Structure formats: structure tokens, C-alpha cells
Amino acid sequence: MKKLLYFSLMSLGFMALGSCSLNNVSVDNHLEKYFTANHLKGSFALLDNVHETFKVYNLAQYKDSAYNPGNSFDILTSLVALETGAVTDENSLIQRKNDSSWTLSRAFKTDDTASFISLTDSIGQKTMQFWMDSLHYGNKRITASEAAFWQNDSLRITPDEQLGFTEKVYFAQFPFQKRVQRLVKELMTQESNTLYNLSYKATWQTDKDGKGSGWVLGWEEENKRVYFFTLHAEALDSQADKTALVHTLKAILTDEGFFQGKK
Structure with missing residues (x-):
């Protein structure tokens, strides 16, 4: 109906x-x-x-x-990582403990949480918080005690907000470099x-x-x-x-x- x-x-x-x-x-x-x-x-x-x-x-x-964004948060982390130089492109290796074989592309496509924990550590909590605040991402809340804070229920976002976020990714409407958004x-x-x-x-x-x-x-x-x-x-x-x-x-x-x- x-x-x-x-x-x-x-x-x-x-x-x-x-x-x-x-x-x-x-x-x-x-x-x-x-x-x-x-x-x-x-x-x-x-x-x-x-x-x-x-x-x-x-x-x-x-x-x-x-709801918590889960690994859909990888989209924002990738934007910030590329913008800040934590990685330079999709083929950049992510420095994980005892394993440096993961590229950004591989980690993104497989939802590899360990890789994105390493990326957020490289970026730093203050920088991640700055971008979450600037982009009004969900309720903008980071739990410092949680390495993968995007997987617990402190950070929450609505489907409506996710749709708006996705549209801005497509049209490169965020205050990141155009190259970063294209990648x-x-x-x-x-x-x-x-x-x-x-x-x-x-x-x-x-x-x-x-x-x-x-x-x-x-x-x-x-x-x-x-x-x-x-x-x-x-x-x-x-x-x-x-x-x-x-x-x-x-x-x-x-x-x-x-x-x-x-x-």
C-alpha cells in the first residue's frame, strides 16, 4: 500500500x-x-x-x-585520514600492529575494524572530534575509552542524517579537498x-x-x-x-x- x-x-x-x-x-x-x-x-x-x-x-x-554508525563511519574516517595525510591515497598502507599489508582500499571494502582503529589513532581524537563537530555528524559523541567508538551506542546517527551525509559525499560538498572526496x-x-x-x-x-x-x-x-x-x-x-x-x-x-x- x-x-x-x-x-x-x-x-x-x-x-x-x-x-x-x-x-x-x-x-x-x-x-x-x-x-x-x-x-x-x-x-x-x-x-x-x-x-x-x-x-x-x-x-x-x-x-x-x-543508531551507532558501525563501520559506515569508515566513510568519514577515510575522508579525514586523506585530508590530514594519515594516508595519501587508496593504495596507502595502514600501519597496523604486526601487519602492514592493509591498504585503505582493502580495509574500506572489508570493514576491517583494526585498520580503522589504527587510522583514528594516527589522526588523533581531537582532530576526529573537530571534523565530527564541523560536519554535524550524528550526535558528535566520542567515547575516549572505546577504540572503535563508532561501534558502541555513544555515537548515534539517524537514517535521515546518513542520507544527507551520503548525498554530500557524492556532490563533494564537504570542506575537504575535492581530490579527497573523489577518492x-x-x-x-x-x-x-x-x-x-x-x-x-x-x-x-x-x-x-x-x-x-x-x-x-x-x-x-x-x-x-x-x-x-x-x-x-x-x-x-x-x-x-x-x-x-x-x-x-x-x-x-x-x-x-x-x-x-x-x-
Whole structure:
């Protein structure tokens, strides 16, 4: 069942995040079936940047619920690491204890927490806090006692904020060097062919109680148009994982008519 609702910019948080100026939102609850088929529950949003239309499943959770970013925080860490010179490009080696074989690209694509702990140590907590404050990233909170502070619940961000963040990465609208933003944008490329380009960062983590959750953030480019999406989900059972997240995303995008070069 689909409903067309009308919201002000402020009601969806787009004013603070700098997303496009749109005032209509299509709430599509039939997308729930793709979550449950993959043993998940959560929210999804799709922004058509050209036509300024917005589709969302589970609106209340999308705009009001905040979660730890998990390894989706690697996007911000990579931006800061490149900007500050902790690494120089995607092929730079990250200096990990007893292992210097990890490049930024490899660590980013495999969600290697140990590599990103090393990067944040190299950057320094004050510098990370400066950039989180400057970019208004979530609630901007670092727990000094936690090496991977982005995986605990002190740092939290909403799916709405994640979508705004992703859009700014794509358009290089952050106060980083353009080269830095281009490199991180390229790190997110997953599929590229004559019909479409699909870019995303998919992450999954299990908390101390054994509960799994994750994010998929990114965009799809087709016929010179770009569509931004954010998906957050929690496991319904032990069968849910990162692969289930990506399957859910692709099932929804396929249902929306993507991947055929006809959008």
C-alpha cells in the first residue's frame, strides 16, 4: 500500500542536512516484504535527486531513530585520514600492529575494524572530534575509552542524517579537498557497467548481546541521473547478515525498476 504525504523540509530534517528542496514523500509499506524475506526489520529511503521525489519505508524509524554508525563511519574516517595525510591515497598502507599489508582500499571494502582503529589513532581524537563537530555528524559523541567508538551506542546517527551525509559525499560538498572526496566516492563503487553504476558502503555488526544490525548507504546512477538510498536493519534471527542487507537493497531497487538502464 502506498500513500502520498506532504511534509515540510524541517519535519524530515532536510534543512539541517542540506538535502534537496522537496515537499512530498511517498510512504511505501509494501517494501516490508523484502526485509522479512531476508530475516530483517528496518527502514529504507530513496531520493530521486533529479525529480525531487522521495520514497520511504518505515518513516518514523527513518527520521526519528538513531543508531551507532558501525563501520559506515569508515566513510568519514577515510575522508579525514586523506585530508590530514594519515594516508595519501587508496593504495596507502595502514600501519597496523604486526601487519602492514592493509591498504585503505582493502580495509574500506572489508570493514576491517583494526585498520580503522589504527587510522583514528594516527589522526588523533581531537582532530576526529573537530571534523565530527564541523560536519554535524550524528550526535558528535566520542567515547575516549572505546577504540572503535563508532561501534558502541555513544555515537548515534539517524537514517535521515546518513542520507544527507551520503548525498554530500557524492556532490563533494564537504570542506575537504575535492581530490579527497573523489577518492572516497570511488572507494564506494561496487558495480559499474553500460546500464548503471551502483555505489555503496554495506556494514554489519553484532553487539555484546548477539544482536545483529547494519547499514547500506550509497547511490545508483542511471541515464545520467543519480538516486540516493539509505537502509538500516536489525536481525530478526540468526540467518541475517551483511549479505542479507545487500540482497534486501537490490531486491528493493529491482522492484523500483533499477538496473535496466531505463530509469
